[in-house]
Amino acid sequence: MREQDTNRSFFVVLTDDDAVTARLHPIRTAALTRLDHPSGRAWIVGRFTNDDLLDVRCGDVRVAVVGEFAVGRDAVHTAVSRYAARPDLARLRDDIGAGSFHVVVRDPDGVTVAGTATGSRRVHRTRSGGRTFLSSRADVLAALHDHRIDEEGVALRLLMNAPYPVDRRGVWRYVEPVPPGSAVTVRHHDPAHPVERVWWEPPPATRNLDDGAVELLTELRRAVGVRTGSSRALSADLSGGVDSTSLCFLAAGSGRRFTTYTVHDDERSDDHVLARAASADLPQVTSVWQHVRDLSDEYAHLTDGRPWAEEPAQVFLSHRRLHDTVAALGHPGPAVHLCGDGGDNLTRPGHSYCHDLIRTDPLRAVGHLRALRHTARWSLTDIATALRDDRPYGAWLADTARRLDHHDHDHGRPDFGWGVQPTLPPWAGGATRETAVRALEQAAGTCAPLSASRSRHVERHAIHLTTGIIRHMDQVTEAAGVRVAAPFTDDRVFAAALAVRPAQRFDPWTFKALLRRTMRGIVPDHVLDRRTKTVVPGDVRVGTARRHRAALLDLLHGSALHGLGLVDEGALRAQFEHQTVRGALALHLPATVSVEVWLRRLRSDDRPTTPFLRPTELPCDSKPA
Numbered sequence: 001m002r003e004q005d006t007n008r009s010f011f012v013v014l015t016d017d018d019a020v021t022a023r024l025h026p027i028r029t030a031a032l033t034r035l036d037h038p039s040g041r042a043w044i045v046g047r048f049t050n051d052d053l054l055d056v057r058c059g060d061v062r063v064a065v066v067g068e069f070a071v072g073r074d075a076v077h078t079a080v081s082r083y084a085a086r087p088d089l090a091r092l093r094d095d096i097g098a099g100s101f102h103v104v105v106r107d108p109d110g111v112t113v114a115g116t117a118t119g120s121r122r123v124h125r126t127r128s129g130g131r132t133f134l135s136s137r138a139d140v141l142a143a144l145h146d147h148r149i150d151e152e153g154v155a156l157r158l159l160m161n162a163p164y165p166v167d168r169r170g171v172w173r174y175v176e177p178v179p180p181g182s183a184v185t186v187r188h189h190d191p192a193h194p195v196e197r198v199w200w201e202p203p204p205a206t207r208n209l210d211d212g213a214v215e216l217l218t219e220l221r222r223a224v225g226v227r228t229g230s231s232r233a234l235s236a237d238l239s240g241g242v243d244s245t246s247l248c249f250l251a252a253g254s255g256r257r258f259t260t261y262t263v264h265d266d267e268r269s270d271d272h273v274l275a276r277a278a279s280a281d282l283p284q285v286t287s288v289w290q291h292v293r294d295l296s297d298e299y300a301h302l303t304d305g306r307p308w309a310e311e312p313a314q315v316f317l318s319h320r321r322l323h324d325t326v327a328a329l330g331h332p333g334p335a336v337h338l339c340g341d342g343g344d345n346l347t348r349p350g351h352s353y354c355h356d357l358i359r360t361d362p363l364r365a366v367g368h369l370r371a372l373r374h375t376a377r378w379s380l381t382d383i384a385t386a387l388r389d390d391r392p393y394g395a396w397l398a399d400t401a402r403r404l405d406h407h408d409h410d411h412g413r414p415d416f417g418w419g420v421q422p423t424l425p426p427w428a429g430g431a432t433r434e435t436a437v438r439a440l441e442q443a444a445g446t447c448a449p450l451s452a453s454r455s456r457h458v459e460r461h462a463i464h465l466t467t468g469i470i471r472h473m474d475q476v477t478e479a480a481g482v483r484v485a486a487p488f489t490d491d492r493v494f495a496a497a498l499a500v501r502p503a504q505r506f507d508p509w510t511f512k513a514l515l516r517r518t519m520r521g522i523v524p525d526h527v528l529d530r531r532t533k534t535v536v537p538g539d540v541r542v543g544t545a546r547r548h549r550a551a552l553l554d555l556l557h558g559s560a561l562h563g564l565g566l567v568d569e570g571a572l573r574a575q576f577e578h579q580t581v582r583g584a585l586a587l588h589l590p591a592t593v594s595v596e597v598w599l600r601r602l603r604s605d606d607r608p609t610t611p612f613l614r615p616t617e618l619p620c621d622s623k624p625a
Helices: 003-007 073-085 089-096 138-145 151-156 209-228 242-252 271-280 314-329 343-347 353-360 362-376 380-388 393-401 430-446 454-480 491-498 513-519 538-547 549-556 569-577 584-603
Strands: 010-013 033-036 042-047 053-058 061-069 099-107 110-114 123-128 131-135 175-178 182-187 190-198 233-237 258-264 285-291 335-338 482-485
Touching: 010 099, 010 138, 042 061, 053 073, 061 073, 061 089, 061 209, 073 089, 089 099, 089 110, 099 209, 123 138, 123 182, 123 190, 131 138, 131 182, 131 190, 138 175, 151 430, 175 182, 209 242, 209 335, 209 491, 209 513, 233 242, 242 258, 242 271, 242 335, 242 343, 242 513, 258 271, 258 314, 271 285, 285 314, 314 454, 314 584, 343 454, 343 491, 343 513, 353 362, 353 380, 353 454, 362 380, 393 430, 454 482, 454 491, 538 549, 538 584, 549 569, 549 584, 569 584
Parallel strands: 233 258, 233 335, 258 285, 335 482
Antiparallel strands: 010 042, 010 131, 033 042, 053 061, 061 099, 099 110, 110 182, 123 131, 123 175, 182 190
């Protein structure tokens, strides 16, 4: 087995069935952890670390908790007892408490698996040989179908800003994701027809800013406490921004010693100044500093190190930089690394909330719009036009299908809509364009939004995208023994933020108003009172791409994407010679390169997976039920 395979964590959930057990590879399964049904057949098979798995029985009900959690066996037993008396998955998860984890239930009716509401822990399903298989990773289930890809799903990975539900399309044939916030049950008597049901609903936004800050602080402390209580070594990003600095001070409050990591660029931001000042107030930490020029470039060494995730991921572009980070931290063994990703989702809005607010609290909305107009320099005519846009979600999706080449996104104008206009790269092949248009048009005719409220729909979609990025990062770094943890994306933290009234959580006069109120008195004022956020400009990414032009052109010459008809290689090459579409190279190249790297790794002899599930010799089912 390859090192990257033996270090990756995953699990598969199986029904109590001889035909299912027969699909397990006996030699490869022997090295894995296995929990059994009462019959002795396999129930859960996977690879875990010592503190990632806890299973408890209560009568006919058995529950396994998999992931990051702090609760002990006795508390879980109490939670399972309550569940056995009156099954309620949301209450079971709430009783288990803080963290980020899967819940797997085995009862007389069948098996049930639930990930998280934010998408930090996902569930996938497939059907093969008339049986349903569930897993925490899509690529594990793909082994049942000989790792065949879904070419249309791959094409949609080239679509920038793919909206819900187009962004949910998987890349493995016959393997489907279970939506975040939903659980899937496979009944013992009907293993071919799993049942999905929603277990999570967002809380009503009724709290004021002060009460919401108290609740958010409680949940953030618990979330960070889950990680500081781990037996692994601990490190954390300390960028100088509000999000990562807040996590560092909460971690320090636990008394745990840990290492902070700061990347600085003296020429482009003052983040390092704030980070050094914050570090001085964290005496129990060890600080590691790296200048950005000492890190590997994005696009460097794309074919070295063989990064892998269960699907194409832009983290591939900077995988060598991630390994530079891991090496700089110097953890002697397994470690957890805290990152502030997800903080923006909780505390920095898009502007869609104005569309809701003008209809529920016009007077307050006028004040917000006045402030936003001042900072963004919008015209009154453009504001009025954006507010009058009452298109339902389906109509908006249909319109996006007609504007896939609209790359400028109306910059400088207000957008209070359902999301950002999706676009295709100028080098998209005909098959990619046809797939994207068809997917958007089909969704327009059948799909409801994630919420009737535009702002809540946008927030839920955004957190799902953010957790996807974090999952990919974690899947790359776990090969080196470091797991990435993002407390801001824990369900209970996310729910605490959503419970605050949007007009108070999103204050146009105050940068990250909710988090500032939450962390006041814990994080130094000089950090909380900053009003800026460092963003890497697009010209930096273009410059990096041009520095590695020869390697990129070599990678994309005779590319797997071109072979599938998904990109026009000549049009892509022309972009390097003359960028005819403003910003297109910076915007779209990362996704294209990521998909190409993933496809090449998949098709190489050095496959990243050692399947322990054997493909069926029967014809494959066309789709999961």
